[in-house]
Amino acid sequence: MSINKESTFISPGKRPRIVSIGTANPPCKYTQEEVAQLFGEKNPRILQFFRSGHIKTRHLYLPELVNGIIPEESNQQLIDKHFNGALELGSLAINESLAPLGLSPYDIDFFCCLSTTGFLCPGITAYIAEAMKFRNNVYRADILGMGCNAGLNGLQHVTALTHVNPGKLGLLLCVEICSAAYVYNDNLYTAVVNSLFGDGVSAALVRQNDSDTWEKGPCVVDFESHIIMEAIGAMRFELDNNKLSFYLDKDVPYVIGANVEKPINRLLGRHNLKRRDIHHWIVHSGGKKVIDAIEYNLGLTDYNMRHTLSVLKNYGNLSSASFLFSYKELKREGIIKQGDLGVSITMGPGITIETALLTW
Missing domain, CATH: 3.40.47.10 (Thiolase/Chalcone synthase)
Structure with a gap:
């Protein structure tokens, strides 16, 4: 989607604007060394991924330890982790984005949510709309499976909606509970994932309004x-x-x-x-x-x-x-x-x- 394909001089003009953002992470933060220890990792080839130095800490939802080690989580536990994390962090990020504008969830007209780390039906938008008391006529769209690039795909969608509906408020919510997609084995590609991805949610409010500077x-x-x-x-x-x-x-x-x-x-x-x-x-x-x-x-x-x-x-x-x-x-x-x-x-x-x- 392009708002202006022929522009040769960039000015704000009549365009949608990202007017506020919010972010949220799980309360527990771990160093890479702590995560490797909690996994009970001893393989030197796998440990090197946790010692690269480019990542110092990550916020993660990890289960209660068993004998000092992270236990293997069942499919249902992973699904529950994604669901609970989406609601907890999603609500925090949305509220953080609304607060500077003095708005509430009831003011949101369009709601687009992205996730690749879990699947829910009804989608995350429905559960969050119910929990946070959105209007029952809020437009919703859940985009699944697009991966790390999906944030800008979702922004395209929200931008297009707000561009043709000036004054309406759009919400983009990116929900990634990556620890809900962890698998524990000795495969190197699994070690890359377990040493790289963290849990987090971000929100952006978008609208096209002449009064926004x-x-x-x-x-x-x-x-x-x-x-x-x-x-x-x-x-x-x-x-x-x-x-x-x-x-x-x-x-x-x-x-x-x-x-x-x-x-x-x-x-x-x-x-x-x-x-x-x-x-x-x-x-x-x-x-x-x-x-x-x-x-x-x-x-x-x-x-x-x-x-x-x-x-x-x-x-x-x-x-x-x-x-x-x-x-x-x-x-x-x-x-x-x-x-x-x-x-x-x-x-x-x-x-x-x-x-x-x-x-x-």
Whole structure:
């Protein structure tokens, strides 16, 4: 979806704006060393993933220990973990996003929720709408299975709805209880997942309203997508002992790096922009090798990616929720100026690269 395909001068104009965000994590935070210990991990090849240094801590929902070790969780326990975490963290993130605007859940007109780490029917939107007392005519959409890139796919949906309904309030909620997709075995790809992903939820409120100023947040200008179909199996769920286990191919960073210029060049080219014109880069914290590949191929630096690297260090990979955590880090710095331009990038299964152009 693009709001303006022919723009050569970027101004906020009549565009949807991200007016507030919220984030939430489980209360328990663990170092990588603590997690490896709790898993009872002794395999030196697996332990190296927990000792890489790029991730220091993660917030996780872990079960009660048995003899000092995390027990194997049943399918039902994993489903319950996802459900309970979605409601607890989803409510916290939504309330945090509503508070600065003085609004309540009753004010939300459109509600889009994303998740790849669990399946519920009714969907998360229904359970949260009931728990938080949304209006019973709120428009709802649950997007499942798109993976780490899904945050920008969901933002496309909410942006499109608010663009054609000026003044209406849209909510994007990214729910990723990644520990509900952990499997414990001696496979190296399982160790990568268990050492990389954390639990977290992020929320964004979007509306198109002339009274909202740049201080509230960026206008969403345009989107561009790119799917690398020849690598469709490089990130996927598989069944392992009747549980869903996430598989990551070792070549994922290189495939993303080799292709990331394509959607970025198309996105910026439509607006006569170059990479040097972009003030802020808001990127999914997909892992250090993925971040390095994006940096190298786009000519960016660790400074450009400092918010992404900070999220990776303190939370791990939060899947679709992570890009809003990165944006929160940028907001906290207090350096954004009126007229600044930003690009957001999310990457995930497909292999898919999603991009968005923002302006303040």
